[in-house]
Amino acid sequence: MMAPHPVNHRKQLVVVGHGMVGHRFVQAAVERGLTETHDVVVVGAEARPAYDRVALTSFFEVGADALSLLPGGAYDDPRVRVLLGTTAVGLDPEARTVLLDTAGGGRSVLEFDELVLATGAAPFVPPVPGHDLPGTFVYRTIEDLEAIRAAAATATVGAVVGGGLLGLEAAKALADLGLETHVVEMAPRLMAVQVDDAGGATLRRHVEGLGLHVHTGATTTAVLGETHVTGLGLKDAEPVVTDLVVFSAGIRPRDALARAAGLAVAERGGVLVDEQCRTSDPHVWAVGECAAPGGRMYGLVAPGYAMAEVAVDALVGGDGAFTGADTSTKLKLMGVDVASFGDAFATTEGALELVYSDAVAGVYKKLVVSDDGARLLGGVLVGDASAYGVLRPMVATATNPGIALPENPEELILPVTSGAGAQVALPDAAQVCSCNDVSKADIVAAAEAGGTTRAGATCGSCKTLTRKIIEDWFEAQGKVVDRSLCEHFPLTRQELFDVVAVHGHTSFDAVVAAHGTGRGCDVCKPTVASVLASQLNHHVLDEGARTTQDTNDAYLANIQRNGTYSVVPRIPGGEIDPEKLIVIGEVARDFGLYTKITGGQRIDLFGARMEELPAIWRRLVDAGFESGHAYGKSLRTVKSCVGSTWCRYGVQDSVQLAIDLELRYRGLRSPHKLKGGVSGCARECAEARGKDFGVIATEKGWNLYVGGNGGATPVHARLLAGDLDTETLVRYLDRFLMYYVRTADRLQRTAPWVDSLDGGLDRVRAVVVDDVLGLGSELEAAMSRHVGGYFDEWKATLDDPDKLRRFVSFVNAPDVPDPHIEFRSERGQDVPAESAGPVSLGATIPVGAP
Amino acid sequence: MRTDRDATTWTTICRLDEIEVEGGVLALVAGEAVAVFRTHDDEVHALSNYDPIGRASVLARGIVGTRGGVPYVASPLHKQGYDLRTGRCLDDEEVRVATYDVAVRDGLVLVASGPPHA
Numbered sequence: 001m002m003a004p005h006p007v008n009h010r011k012q013l014v015v016v017g018h019g020m021v022g023h024r025f026v027q028a029a030v031e032r033g034l035t036e037t038h039d040v041v042v043v044g045a046e047a048r049p050a051y052d053r054v055a056l057t058s059f060f061e062v063g064a065d066a067l068s069l070l071p072g073g074a075y076d077d078p079r080v081r082v083l084l085g086t087t088a089v090g091l092d093p094e095a096r097t098v099l100l101d102t103a104g105g106g107r108s109v110l111e112f113d114e115l116v117l118a119t120g121a122a123p124f125v126p127p128v129p130g131h132d133l134p135g136t137f138v139y140r141t142i143e144d145l146e147a148i149r150a151a152a153a154t155a156t157v158g159a160v161v162g163g164g165l166l167g168l169e170a171a172k173a174l175a176d177l178g179l180e181t182h183v184v185e186m187a188p189r190l191m192a193v194q195v196d197d198a199g200g201a202t203l204r205r206h207v208e209g210l211g212l213h214v215h216t217g218a219t220t221t222a223v224l225g226e227t228h229v230t231g232l233g234l235k236d237a238e239p240v241v242t243d244l245v246v247f248s249a250g251i252r253p254r255d256a257l258a259r260a261a262g263l264a265v266a267e268r269g270g271v272l273v274d275e276q277c278r279t280s281d282p283h284v285w286a287v288g289e290c291a292a293p294g295g296r297m298y299g300l301v302a303p304g305y306a307m308a309e310v311a312v313d314a315l316v317g318g319d320g321a322f323t324g325a326d327t328s329t330k331l332k333l334m335g336v337d338v339a340s341f342g343d344a345f346a347t348t349e350g351a352l353e354l355v356y357s358d359a360v361a362g363v364y365k366k367l368v369v370s371d372d373g374a375r376l377l378g379g380v381l382v383g384d385a386s387a388y389g390v391l392r393p394m395v396a397t398a399t400n401p402g403i404a405l406p407e408n409p410e411e412l413i414l415p416v417t418s419g420a421g422a423q424v425a426l427p428d429a430a431q432v433c434s435c436n437d438v439s440k441a442d443i444v445a446a447a448e449a450g451g452t453t454r455a456g457a458t459c460g461s462c463k464t465l466t467r468k469i470i471e472d473w474f475e476a477q478g479k480v481v482d483r484s485l486c487e488h489f490p491l492t493r494q495e496l497f498d499v500v501a502v503h504g505h506t507s508f509d510a511v512v513a514a515h516g517t518g519r520g521c522d523v524c525k526p527t528v529a530s531v532l533a534s535q536l537n538h539h540v541l542d543e544g545a546r547t548t549q550d551t552n553d554a555y556l557a558n559i560q561r562n563g564t565y566s567v568v569p570r571i572p573g574g575e576i577d578p579e580k581l582i583v584i585g586e587v588a589r590d591f592g593l594y595t596k597i598t599g600g601q602r603i604d605l606f607g608a609r610m611e612e613l614p615a616i617w618r619r620l621v622d623a624g625f626e627s628g629h630a631y632g633k634s635l636r637t638v639k640s641c642v643g644s645t646w647c648r649y650g651v652q653d654s655v656q657l658a659i660d661l662e663l664r665y666r667g668l669r670s671p672h673k674l675k676g677g678v679s680g681c682a683r684e685c686a687e688a689r690g691k692d693f694g695v696i697a698t699e700k701g702w703n704l705y706v707g708g709n710g711g712a713t714p715v716h717a718r719l720l721a722g723d724l725d726t727e728t729l730v731r732y733l734d735r736f737l738m739y740y741v742r743t744a745d746r747l748q749r750t751a752p753w754v755d756s757l758d759g760g761l762d763r764v765r766a767v768v769v770d771d772v773l774g775l776g777s778e779l780e781a782a783m784s785r786h787v788g789g790y791f792d793e794w795k796a797t798l799d800d801p802d803k804l805r806r807f808v809s810f811v812n813a814p815d816v817p818d819p820h821i822e823f824r825s826e827r828g829q830d831v832p833a834e835s836a837g838p839v840s841l842g843a844t845i846p847v848g849a850p
Numbered sequence: 851m852r853t854d855r856d857a858t859t860w861t862t863i864c865r866l867d868e869i870e871v872e873g874g875v876l877a878l879v880a881g882e883a884v885a886v887f888r889t890h891d892d893e894v895h896a897l898s899n900y901d902p903i904g905r906a907s908v909l910a911r912g913i914v915g916t917r918g919g920v921p922y923v924a925s926p927l928h929k930q931g932y933d934l935r936t937g938r939c940l941d942d943e944e945v946r947v948a949t950y951d952v953a954v955r956d957g958l959v960l961v962a963s964g965p966p967h968a
Contacts, residue, residue: 487917487918488915488916518915518916518919519872519889519890519915519916519921520872520915520916521913521915521916521917521922521924522912522913522915522924522929522931525913525915526913546870546873547870547871547872547873547913547914548913549913550913550926551908551911551912551913551926554911555911559908559911559926559927561904561905561906561927562906563906563907563908563911563927610911809876810876810877810878810883811863811864811868811875811876811877811886812861812862812863812864812877812878813877813878816878818876818883818899818907819883820883820899820900820906820907821907834905835905835906835907836905837900837902838882838883838898838899838900838907838948839883839907840881840882
């Protein structure tokens with residue numbers, strides 16, 4: 001007999017709002033098993049699923065796709081449904097229903113057992129005359145940014161009302177869009193909430209140094225203009241003439257739904273919730289910016305995430321509580337580090353301030369310490385926030401005594417000299433990742449269990465500290481964390497690259513004599529050989545370089561299991577004419593080579609004996625082929641689809657670009673092999689996103705993706721920059737590849753390299769696109785030297801008797817083939833026959849004398 | 851190097867300067883494929899060319915260097931190291947390749963073609 005369960009005993013949980021916090025709530029709900037008992041319906045007003053609003057400004061460079069937190073638009077858990085373009089317009093807590101309004105105009109009613117409000121906040125627009133004139137904008141959604149970009153196309157001046165964190169972001173965006181930009185702030189300094197007067201002044205110098213106009217202590221009285229914005233009226237000051245105005249003067253919780261439903265709201269706005277994030281109705285919850293735990297709203301993502309976790313915890317029966325949040329901030333604004341943490345304004349009774357200021361370098365650092373100098377209470381860092389990772393967890397709070405300061409606390413903010421600064425052990429309870437509330441103890445526990453934490457997964461600012469904690473733990477276990485290349489070099493590959501560049505070494509012997517010990521090995525020799533080849537563009541078989549090459553580079557072919565080699569001529573972009581195809585066929589036939597089409601759209605010829613390689617290449621070079629570098633840690637192929645020339649869907653000529661890129665980067669020696677791809681439309685037939693660099697055509701140009709690979713751990717390349725013209729694309733690619741060649745570890749493909757950088761893809765974008773290191777032209781020049789110095793290694797080898805001399809079977813019997821190499825036939829072609837052990841030709845074979 | 855000249859015939863394989871410093875050549879010695887290496891201090895060593903782990907005749911094409919002071923060649927197939935003096939595999943105690951006696955006389959490299967030291 002069937003158990004007497006009701007037909008449908010699953011409950012329904014509705015989440016209103018699909019921003020960062022709503023998304024986090026759903027993730028946590030899936031992780032914590034809430035979907036075992038509840039079906040989840042997420043209602044999002046915007047047309048797209050949750051995206052990274054913290055990084056909103058990067059939309060201009062990377063486009064909307066790269067910001068998405070849910071690129072497929074659906075969760076893996078089928079019990080979660082996402083309704084986008086849908087607004088909740090009514091809430092009835094009694095009946096437990098919400099009224100939905102879809103973008104198409106339809107209305108529907110959704111029942112719930114539990115409701116979570118994650119409606120976020122709306123920009124505050126001061127109600128001054130003209131605030132809604134055409135030409136006024138806010139800065140909150142991707143649509144807002146699209147509208148600003150469109151308006152900027154015909155404008156020359158822009159003004160931002162609000163000089164806080166978001167206002168400066170918006171101002172940077174306007175400046176990047178080519179506008180003369182004004183920042184109008186009512187407070188006497190920029191970022192008034194986070195930094196003090198002196199920090200604000202330092203920040204102002206940086207901002208003005210970038211060419212922006214800053215007006216502080218300036219109250220906006222009106223937006224001027226008849227039919228469109230013409231200016232901004234200020235109290236007691238000249239008006240600012242401008243073509244567009246962006247309001248970024250704070251945010252207000254979106255609490256209208258709760259207000260109308262009669263739920264309790266805080267005095268200053270926000271849905272009032274208890275420590276479990278429950279509203280005045282026991283089945284309605286609120287998290288993120290729309291909520292006001294204890295009457296206070298938080299306009300940061302980390303507290304919102306914490307609230308989402310707490311609410312899920314309560315729904316699965318836990319007793320977690322949200323008791324306030326760390327509002328510490330660290331960010332990079334217009335290339336300037338700004339951090340503020342703890343009691344930044346020294347409001348604690350008896351608090352003392354320690355200040356380090358270097359106006360020339362544009363650095364301002366302040367520590368706020370307790371009256372006895374023993375505890376850190378807070379601080380402000382402008383211009384150099386590198387100490388933030390160490391300082392913030394030291395801060396004493398009501399629940400955490402922090403860490404005792406060292407004898408000379410000023411060393412924590414002085415410029416790092418003889419190892420001074422920040423050698424302080426963190427207590428286990430110290431919170432390392434504030435975005436995801438991960439403590440040092442959590443990280444150590446994960447290291448012990450071989451697991452992972454979410455530390456560093458959101459803003460990434462704690463990655464360096466997290467890595468250090470893990471390394472310290474391994475060291476404490478007696479495990480040596482050694483990043484040196486091998487026993488001969490106490491350097492990483494990147495450091496080796498730098499010393500070679502600085503000292504101008506041209507040989508392995510010189511490098512090992514100056515920076516290493518002993519005679520080198522099969523690890524450091526090929527690494528140094530690759531570094532030298534990247535910088536010198538010399539022939540890898542030149543005198544002195546030859547013996548440091550792996551066998552593949554040493555014989556310019558790929559060794560196979562029986563000691564024979566395979567030969568791969570370059571076929572740029574995979575395009576080949578019939579005459580050349582015939583030559584490859586004839587060469588393969590004449591030398592008895594096994595042929596196979598590769599994944600990179602070319603043809604591999606297997607089974608060549610080492611001594612046959614020059615004769616094979618003579619034929620190929622004569623027919624116009626060149627080395628395909630299949631043997632090198634270097635560019636392999638740039639795969640392409642057939643593109644707009646033939647394909648009825650193609651929007652750009654992908655074959656031409658693939659050929660151009662392959663010919664540009666051919667022969668570039670790199671830390672690992674490099675592959676590229678170009679697709680002529682979004683259908684992506686070239687599988688470009690599976691490559692180290694992938695280019696996909698758009699209506700307006702090219703999208704550039706980086707850091708993809710196939711293999712054991714497939715990774716999709718991620719968008720670096722969108723809608724580029726060909727010239728910009730090539731410039732970014734030059735920089736990207738050279739940056740990789742210079743800084744990656746040995747045998748590190750681009751994907752793990754990007755991940756290894758502090759800041760990940762954002763860092764790559766900062767260096768390659770924004771050129772924050774000012775390295776752009778140097779990287780381009782290095783690539784230009786490579787391109788200009790390129791020559792075909794095989795042709796040069798055939799022209800040099802000294803290089804050809806080594807291509808013999810036996811030095812004392814050049815005409816005798818090595819008897820170990822034997823073949824058998826399979827599917828009509830020769831394949832290796834395994835040899836069981838050393839083979840003797842017998843003593844009767846005549847031996848040639850030298 | 852053995853001095854028991856009676857049991858040994860010597861095969862001249864090439865001039866010393868035909869072997870690059872920290873390089874190797876392949877020689878045919880009484881029908882056997884023998885890899886002959888020259889170290890940075892001009893020591894010359896000879897091993898069977900057959901890599902018993904990679905099961906192919908390739909050792910002469912490996913990179914020559916030192917590991918912990920031991921002169922060795924790394925197999926070009928899977929990088930196992932072999933001590934140039936003893937043939938002992940540095941990555942697997944069970945594995946060893948045969949060694950041959952070598953001499954350098956008047957700038958010529960000679961390899962003993964008696965039975966190898968297994």
